[in-house]
Amino acid sequence: MPVYKNEKAKGDKKWFYQFYTGEIVNGKRKKITKRGFKTKKEAEKAMIEAMAAYQKGEYIEPSKMLxxxxxxxxxxxxxxxxxxxxxxxxxxxxxxxxxxxxxxxxxxxxxxxxxxxxxxxxxxxxxxxxxxxxxxxxxxxxxxxxxxxxxxxxxxxxVEKPQVTRRRELVVWDPDFVSEFLEKTKYASRYWIAVYLAVMTGMRQGEILGLRWSDIDFEKRNLTIQQTVNRHREIKAGAKTKKSVRSVAISPETVEVLKEHRKMIMEERVALGPAYQNNDLVVCTQFGGPVTQRAIQKVWNSFLKKTGAPKITFHDLRHTHASLLIKQGVHIKVISERLGHSSVSITMDTYGHLMPNMQEDAATGLDTIIKTKVSRK
Structure with a gap:
């Protein structure tokens, strides 16, 4: 193999390869040389790849590659x-x-x-x-x-990396406002259920749009996230990360709301018969097909306008869900699991500022278990 070592080269990348292409250019045999390899094995591997690419007409010299x-x-x-x-x-x-x-x-x-x-x-x-x-x-x-x-x-x-001096402040709704908002918008659109699930489960929009009835266990009151719908209305198996494929417990009221929504879906399915696209989706068009994110956004904007609610994004409902759990004193690890974060540190980094009283509560709580009276004689 035409692989060589240049002892005079600076640093530890002394190996290089060189091979002839078989072409004659200006009366000379054309050769290709590539330097800067740490080991002979690396140089040999790179040369074999380069020779194969050249034979297929796919080789581009590094100096000319755009x-x-x-x-x-x-x-x-x-x-x-x-x-x-x-x-x-x-x-x-x-x-x-x-x-x-x-x-x-x-x-x-x-x-x-x-x-x-x-x-x-x-x-x-x-x-x-x-x-x-x-x-x-x-x-x-x-x-x-x-x-x-x-x-x-x-x-x-x-190059000096761009500095983010201030993270976008999370905008979340308090429990009373959430209840009022959901009540006012409930019958305004068939896609209200997507908003409700975002608040009650913290699921991402793509996860909500990919949720199937077969993913819900009404008796055990939980749902499993196993697929998503992307912006192109394509149903994709899996989720954003491995941790995003998860089970999420749901409340008794959420179970009832889902059952009520399922009745409407079943009526549409029966009415359309063979014309119905049975994807088993919870959030779907009247024909059973996947819903576009754009359609959800349009409905979301109409809800904000209808109620005069402070303008937040649909994704902020996920943050609202997390804040509601924090207000209940739910452990951060449980919140992280529900949200499908890859680590608890991400959850803390995102929502830590919503827990300003945790230190104070921790210190005060010690008095309930340590019964020491301090007095002066």
Whole structure:
């Protein structure tokens, strides 16, 4: 194998490969050389891949590969990401990253290019949080390029990351307002049940839209989240993360509300007969099909307008659910499990500020179990 070691090279990446393509260019045999490998084995593996790509006509010299072409290859390796996260990455690439940086060869991308890119995002009026997420995509892609020896180093590491100085304040409703809101909107739309489930279970919108009747155990009063509906109305098995596939206990009243809703669904199913699309969905169109997130948003906006309620997002109902549990003194681990967070630390980081009296309550509670009287003689 034409793999060599350059003892004079700086650092520990001394191995390189070199092979002839079989073509003659300007009277000379064309060869391809790639340097910067830590071990002979790494160099051999990379050379075999490069030779195979060249024979298929898919080989692109690293110095000529455009950043947009690299990103397309890189995103294909990220299939382990959740579907919504993957869609977000692709959206950032399509809308912001590729238009600004895609024309630059990967090997020639500089820290200055990325700094100018961040400035352009700021000029567009994007929030610091959004800029940080977009930068994270660029940084992750370049980290992978460095690991694969496509670039000597990740130039994004030289760029100051966008700082999020203040997280968006969570807007939640108090229990009395939630009760009033649900009562006023109950018969305003068939999709009211989605709002009710968001408040009473803390489920994500995609999880609510994917919930089936077969996922609900009315006797044991719990439901299991096993599938979701994405923004394209596609039913997908699983959930956002492994922890998101979970069981959630439901209240006796929630059981009754669901049974009442099921009666309406069964009547529609009988009326339509063979024309009914039986997806077994709790939240569905009158024909039984999956509901679009846009349809839910439209109904949600109409509810806010009808009641004059403070404007919050549908997702804020999930935060409202968490706040209601906190007010009841439910343990943070239980809240984390209900929400399907990957760790309790995420729950604490998100809702810790809603528990300002926990320290005080803990200290005061000690007096109930330690019966020591202090007196002076």
């Amino acid at each position: 950043f947009r072409d690299y990103l397309q290859d890189w995103i294909k390796t990220k299939r382990n990401l959740g579907e919504q996260t993957l869609e977000l990455y692709e959206s950032y690439m399509r809308t912001h990253i590729v238009p600004a940086l895609g024309h630059i060869p990967l090997a020639k991308l500089t820290a200055h290019d990325i700094e100018m890119f961040l400035d352009s995002l700021h000029e567009k009026g994007l929030s610091a949080a959004t800029m940080k997420r977009i930068f994270s995509v660029v940084n992750a892609a370049l980290n992978a390029a460095e690991m694969k020896d496509l670039v000597p180093k990740n130039v994004a590491n030289k």
